[in-house]
Amino acid sequence: MPTDVRAFDPEVLRxxxxxxxxxxxxxxxxxxxxxxxxQKPRAVIEALDRYYEADNANVHRGxxxxxxxxxxxxxxxxxxxxxxxxxxxxxxxxxxxxxTEAINLVAFAHGxxxxxxxxxxxxxxxxxxxxxxxxQLVAARTGATIRYIEIDDDGEWILxxxxxxxxxxxxxxxxxxVSNALGTINPVEKVVEHVRSRAPEAVILLDGAQAAAHMDVxxxxxxxxxxxxSGHKVCGPTGIGALWGRKDRLEAMSPxxxxxxxxxxxxxxxxxxxxxxxxxxxxxxxxxxAVGMGAAIDYVGAVGKPAILAHExxxxxxxxxxxxxxxxxxIRIWGPKALDRRSGVVSFSLDFAHPHDxxxxxxxxxxxxxxxxxxxxxxxxRYGVPATARASFYLYNTIEDVxxxxxxxxxxxxxxx
Amino acid sequence: MADSGSDSGDxxxxxxxxxxxxxxxxxxxxxxxxxxVEDPTVEIHMQNPTCGDEIKLTLKVENGRIAEVxxxxxxxxxxxxxxxxxxxxxxxxxLDDAGRIAExxxxxxxxxxxxxxxxxxxxLRALAGVSRFPVRVKCALLGFxxxxxxxxEIGAAT
Numbered sequence: 001m002p003t004d005v006r007a008f009d010p011e012v013l014r015x016x017x018x019x020x021x022x023x024x025x026x027x028x029x030x031x032x033x034x035x036x037x038x039q040k041p042r043a044v045i046e047a048l049d050r051y052y053e054a055d056n057a058n059v060h061r062g063x064x065x066x067x068x069x070x071x072x073x074x075x076x077x078x079x080x081x082x083x084x085x086x087x088x089x090x091x092x093x094x095x096x097x098x099x100t101e102a103i104n105l106v107a108f109a110h111g112x113x114x115x116x117x118x119x120x121x122x123x124x125x126x127x128x129x130x131x132x133x134x135x136q137l138v139a140a141r142t143g144a145t146i147r148y149i150e151i152d153d154d155g156e157w158i159l160x161x162x163x164x165x166x167x168x169x170x171x172x173x174x175x176x177x178v179s180n181a182l183g184t185i186n187p188v189e190k191v192v193e194h195v196r197s198r199a200p201e202a203v204i205l206l207d208g209a210q211a212a213a214h215m216d217v218x219x220x221x222x223x224x225x226x227x228x229x230s231g232h233k234v235c236g237p238t239g240i241g242a243l244w245g246r247k248d249r250l251e252a253m254s255p256x257x258x259x260x261x262x263x264x265x266x267x268x269x270x271x272x273x274x275x276x277x278x279x280x281x282x283x284x285x286x287x288x289x290a291v292g293m294g295a296a297i298d299y300v301g302a303v304g305k306p307a308i309l310a311h312e313x314x315x316x317x318x319x320x321x322x323x324x325x326x327x328x329x330x331i332r333i334w335g336p337k338a339l340d341r342r343s344g345v346v347s348f349s350l351d352f353a354h355p356h357d358x359x360x361x362x363x364x365x366x367x368x369x370x371x372x373x374x375x376x377x378x379x380x381x382r383y384g385v386p387a388t389a390r391a392s393f394y395l396y397n398t399i400e401d402v403x404x405x406x407x408x409x410x411x412x413x414x415x416x417x
Numbered sequence: 418m419a420d421s422g423s424d425s426g427d428x429x430x431x432x433x434x435x436x437x438x439x440x441x442x443x444x445x446x447x448x449x450x451x452x453x454v455e456d457p458t459v460e461i462h463m464q465n466p467t468c469g470d471e472i473k474l475t476l477k478v479e480n481g482r483i484a485e486v487x488x489x490x491x492x493x494x495x496x497x498x499x500x501x502x503x504x505x506x507x508x509x510x511x512l513d514d515a516g517r518i519a520e521x522x523x524x525x526x527x528x529x530x531x532x533x534x535x536x537x538x539x540x541l542r543a544l545a546g547v548s549r550f551p552v553r554v555k556c557a558l559l560g561f562x563x564x565x566x567x568x569x570e571i572g573a574a575t
Binding site: 025353354355356357360361364371372373377380386387411415416 | 432433436437442467468469470471491492493494495550552553556
């Protein structure tokens with residue numbers, strides 16, 4: 001792993017990822033589905049192996065040496081996550097299964113208790129289903145209503161609507177930092193400023209699933225209450241993620257799951273709770289996952305997120321230019337036109353082929369892209385398409401990967417054009 | 418380098434060509450029986466939630482036979498070609514036949530050799546190659562899922 005800072009070179013970096021070194025149907029793999037999940041560097045795979053081979057034990061409850069080591073690794077990873085997003089304190093980090101569970105935690109532990117009829121939840125139609133459906137559950141349970149920030153033709157929030165959308169009834173604002181479907185880097189700062197002035201008591205949650213791997217995140221500077229993200233989208237293992245919550249917000253919330261770890265004292269008829277964050281971590285946690293996520297953060301941090309974002313911008317810019325020059329008005333590339341408004345995602349439609357047929361043909365040439373609604377059906381409905389094809393890039397993707405994709409799209413044209 | 422893409426099929430032609438046969442693309446571009454039957458005996462709306470493909474199938478049944486069958490909707494070449502071919506084959510068939518065709522086609526999608534060679538399956542045999550693309554089998558079956566649902570409703574009503 002790159003413990004020292006080295007010059008950013010995707011060709012060198014891809015050597016750190018064993019899964020990239022394989023062929024599919026006789027073609028070297030081109031992996032362009034990073035918005036779904038990133039590949040794992042050897043450093044993460046080895047950290048998982050090391051943990052299971054040497055340190056495996058349950059955390060926070062043993063006196064023995066292995067339990068001490070496991071606890072130290074587990075809590076050490078929590079501290080890494082805290083530093084990574086500039087949390088004030090590691091006790092503000094709650095381990096979850098991922099972003100989805102982190103959002104559900106806030107929906108269940110805060111939303112169910114604090115909302116009532118007439119209250120409003122503000123989302124945007126650019127949200128992933130994981131930041132819509134939990135709030136629909138809250139609305140159904142509490143009588144609250146959901147309102148949406150709409151998007152324009154370029155996949156940007158229509159901020160002019162904010163004065164109508166935000167007011168004293170607004171109790172929860174839950175928005176994605178970066179869109180998984182279109183790649184839009186959302187102007188969350190502007191919304192936060194507006195919400196804080198018009199609805200000072202509203203709780204603001206950001207879904208950082210698509211942001212945390214690509215840009216520096218400073219939760220204190222963002223001025224929000226909760227920030228959720230996943231390990232597996234930042235080169236870490238699946239099944240682990242984190243919810244950051246402002247300490248006072250976390251302390252004001254009741255537990256959402258009961259069990260071991262989350263209690264202080266258990267009596268016959270009641271119990272008292274452990275301090276945050278353990279109050280929200282019932283049961284044996286994903287210890288290895290947390291250790292792996294810590295290793296992933298070390299890896300990505302050493303590569304450097306500003307360098308990653310700059311590289312993605314180069315590759316995405318190249319991809320858009322190539323696609324437009326090859327297919328002209330037969331391709332529609334969704335999302336922001338300005339490159340600095342876009343992360344490593346290129347979502348597109350060809351007027352002569354369905355996204356599934358595109359993905360199947362690309363796959364037959366070793367190019368992995370996603371086709372579908374990307375768990376963002378409100379976005380698809382807004383643009384009147386059932387699905388799009390989506391190429392999403394990360395630190396190990398190269399200009400050659402783009403060329404391979406465009407070449408495979410030529411095969412799509414051969415069949416369907 | 419590991420090669421995960423070994424192709425166990427016994428087809429001589431390249432894998433992709435076995436999927437996107439001329440006949441499939443032709444049905445996709447010029448679907449048969451597209452539209453809605455007036456005053457249908459049964460109307461089924463079927464959606465694949467993972468991809469958004471959708472089919473609305475309308476049938477008119479007279480004297481135990483399928484007098485008319487039409488479809489609308491949108492989706493990939495496989496789902497749309499399959500429902501077009503299906504509609505072609507169903508017209509003026511006894512209901513029992515329709516059930517048999519649906520079963521036979523499902524067998525074909527699971528790689529059954531006999532089903533692939535069954536001439537009574539008409540143009541649908543062109544879809545045999547889909548069985549080599551497991552993630553696309555659900556596309557081919559969408560129209561037949563709608564048909565099975567329709568037959569169930571007709572069965573319940575009579």
